[in-house]
Amino acid sequence: MEDQAIAVLALHLLQNCLVLINTLMIQEVLLEQNKSLLQKLVREDFRNLTPLIYAHVNPYETFELNMKERLAIQRTS
Template structure:
């Protein structure tokens, strides 16, 4: 039964372009997410090398926290750009533009630098409430 299901899927995959496009887009998203993870989790070649379950858990949770922070800040930055100037850019966007929006960019991140944190001051991102 499993081989028949695989054969049907392959036939549909080869016949319908929209299925191929959807799978390709999903694979691109996963590959992009993996490249982001490799960049922000750069220590020890982005590998968890400890045999200790506790160390593995701390590493995995640290990566998850970094991912969440990156996506959150990037989302706020994209919103600030799109909603600036009376939503001019937002009105010009096409459905293809919206499909291309992603919070998975990291060229503004410096993982090797020294960071001075001031926990009494917020990041200067404007929040507009409608």
């Protein structure tokens, strides 16, 4: 039972990390190119934006994690 609880908590942590990264990536795309994409969006487009996308994630493959390199996401101040 304890192992299952740890697995569930680990999956929640992974989901939260994925939502954070997706949110940052969506913001980056919307704000690049002098905000031209952001100006083209209509109300319905904003309703459909969600950071809960996961099609770009493949949980069944191995991947290399380079802890010496940061993601190319701009820091906002």
